Amino acid sequence: xxxxxxxxxxxxxxxxxxxxxxxxxxxxxxxxxxxxxxxxxxxxxxxxxxxxxxxxxxxxxxxxxxxxxxxxxxxxxxxxxxxxxxxxxxxxxxxxxxxxxxxxxxxxxxxxxxxxxxxxxxxxxxxxxxxxxxxxxxxxxxxxxxxxxxxxxxxxxxxxxxxxxxxxxxxxxxxxxxxxxxxxxxxxxxxxxxxxxxxxxxxxxxxxxxxxxxxxxxxxxxxxxxxxxxxxxxxxxxxxxxxxxxxxxxxxxxxxxxxxxxxxxxxxxxxxxxxxxxxxxxx
Amino acid sequence: xxxxxxxxxxxxxxxxxxxxxxxxxxxxxxxxxxxxxxxxxxxxxxxxxxxxxxxxxxxxxxxxxxxxxxxxxxxxxxxxxxxxxxxxxxxxxxxxxxxxxxxxxxxxxxxxxxxxxxxxxxxxxxxxxxxxxxxxxxxxxxxxxxxxxxxxxxxxxxxxxxxxxxxxxxxxxxxxxxxxxxxxxxxxxxxxxxxxxxxxxxxxxxxxxxxxxxxxxxxxxxxxxxxxxxxxxxxxxxxxxxxxxxxxxxxxxxxxxxxxxxxxxxxxxxxxxxxxxxxxxxxxxxxxxxxxxxxxxxxxxxxxxxxx
Numbered sequence: 001x002x003x004x005x006x007x008x009x010x011x012x013x014x015x016x017x018x019x020x021x022x023x024x025x026x027x028x029x030x031x032x033x034x035x036x037x038x039x040x041x042x043x044x045x046x047x048x049x050x051x052x053x054x055x056x057x058x059x060x061x062x063x064x065x066x067x068x069x070x071x072x073x074x075x076x077x078x079x080x081x082x083x084x085x086x087x088x089x090x091x092x093x094x095x096x097x098x099x100x101x102x103x104x105x106x107x108x109x110x111x112x113x114x115x116x117x118x119x120x121x122x123x124x125x126x127x128x129x130x131x132x133x134x135x136x137x138x139x140x141x142x143x144x145x146x147x148x149x150x151x152x153x154x155x156x157x158x159x160x161x162x163x164x165x166x167x168x169x170x171x172x173x174x175x176x177x178x179x180x181x182x183x184x185x186x187x188x189x190x191x192x193x194x195x196x197x198x199x200x201x202x203x204x205x206x207x208x209x210x211x212x213x214x215x216x217x218x219x220x221x222x223x224x225x226x227x228x229x230x231x232x233x234x235x236x237x238x239x240x241x242x243x244x245x246x247x248x249x250x251x252x253x254x255x256x257x258x259x260x261x262x263x264x265x266x267x268x269x270x271x272x273x274x275x276x277x278x279x280x281x282x283x
Numbered sequence: 284x285x286x287x288x289x290x291x292x293x294x295x296x297x298x299x300x301x302x303x304x305x306x307x308x309x310x311x312x313x314x315x316x317x318x319x320x321x322x323x324x325x326x327x328x329x330x331x332x333x334x335x336x337x338x339x340x341x342x343x344x345x346x347x348x349x350x351x352x353x354x355x356x357x358x359x360x361x362x363x364x365x366x367x368x369x370x371x372x373x374x375x376x377x378x379x380x381x382x383x384x385x386x387x388x389x390x391x392x393x394x395x396x397x398x399x400x401x402x403x404x405x406x407x408x409x410x411x412x413x414x415x416x417x418x419x420x421x422x423x424x425x426x427x428x429x430x431x432x433x434x435x436x437x438x439x440x441x442x443x444x445x446x447x448x449x450x451x452x453x454x455x456x457x458x459x460x461x462x463x464x465x466x467x468x469x470x471x472x473x474x475x476x477x478x479x480x481x482x483x484x485x486x487x488x489x490x491x492x493x494x495x496x497x498x499x500x501x502x503x504x505x506x507x508x509x510x511x512x513x514x515x516x517x518x519x520x521x522x523x524x525x526x527x528x529x530x531x532x533x534x535x536x537x538x539x540x541x542x543x544x545x546x547x548x549x550x551x552x553x554x555x556x557x558x559x560x561x562x563x564x565x566x567x568x569x570x571x572x573x574x575x576x577x578x579x580x581x582x583x584x585x586x587x588x589x590x591x
Contacts, residue, residue: 089410125535126539
């Protein structure tokens, strides 16, 4: 018997089909039970722009809104920073770094699938406490085009609008998270030029001299502590905009004055702009 | 007179052709499935299984099923066999999921149909994924980084929050790699009677949980009941008046220690995790009403000592 299909590719297709909301949604208007008294640890799903967003409620905020974590049934795509919890029909993956805020109204509009028991939720919180504050470099050796990367990018895309609402300091940029051939090619190009220590010094010196790079929509800059930031032009600060990095939408909402892009890359800012192709488009 | 079809597939096709349209809608099918599996109201024959098969086909969005069928075709498996294997897996998950059973017992009739619908829909996604896992080529996995690999049973890779041991860890369906034969993938007749046992077990659990609640009220120091009740409030999204003078870091430590104390109770056979869960759902609210609100853990410790 021939088994010639790549499992991860097939699983990715299944995942993509599973998040597509049916046009004739028979769940619509169906009353679903609320868990008895417990809200945190509740797994819910709602339909947003034709797609199903599955999440777990992680904490209640002081203003009554809820901190939620993106969840998925597709545990085969899990990495070491994900938390795996028992749920309806099997295990579920929770990405502690893909988090967003939902209002109470939005939470109650979602369909509740199940809720972790009090002890399971406590175990989840204890595990969460042990997580590093910054995501580990777990995706570095995963190709941007691989099913694992495409799954993760889709998961972040599903939560993009909600993540953008709170205007996160840090943009989640797939090209900087996953193995991005373009970056490696640039690095190899420098190596091919026979770049020695003095060249490297000159390059860094050149960047020191040019800590800002202006584009028609934004400025890329390096902060005093060496962080790479994106500063949208003032005209966009009161408008709903999309920010793109190449083919990926990385923000959708009213931009902050400044976004943290990531660690400083070893290239001049002009090169970074060229590689990432960052642009801001008002909606 | 028409002959009765002899193969499973032909009997299914014949049933599918004969069933009136109003009886083959997903919501009607799910009512029948509930009656067959949870209510002990049907004969448990082949028709019950056909209904589950039909539901799997309908509730699995066309695209999801398409990928399973694509793989089935490419590897030479008959579509009907893939359909049966996924249905068996779904059936296995329905009967093994303790939470689903509890919901079926606890929810009012009009709500448990809709809940069952949603639950089975998720189980179908899981089963489609498991079917692919067992049938598509996994050699290509080697190309991925070790970080990407995850073993849910050993906990290698991602952090795994275990379920209560009573729930069991085996969430694979009732079929495995050896189930290649046309007939071996067919399930035994659905036996609704086994769910009557579940009702009895649930009644037993309620009794054990009630006894355990009594134990907590009598034997657990009120400082620890206070910690448990604070966490209960917190998980319910309420602003708890308990432990308000403790820092976040202290609260976290207290909750961790409370978790350890629960483990000790389980280790000493005072309760099981399942009984603890039922106690939380049924009796903790009442226990907390009877537990004084304490703003700190330490102050009470002093009072308790002076009382001692």
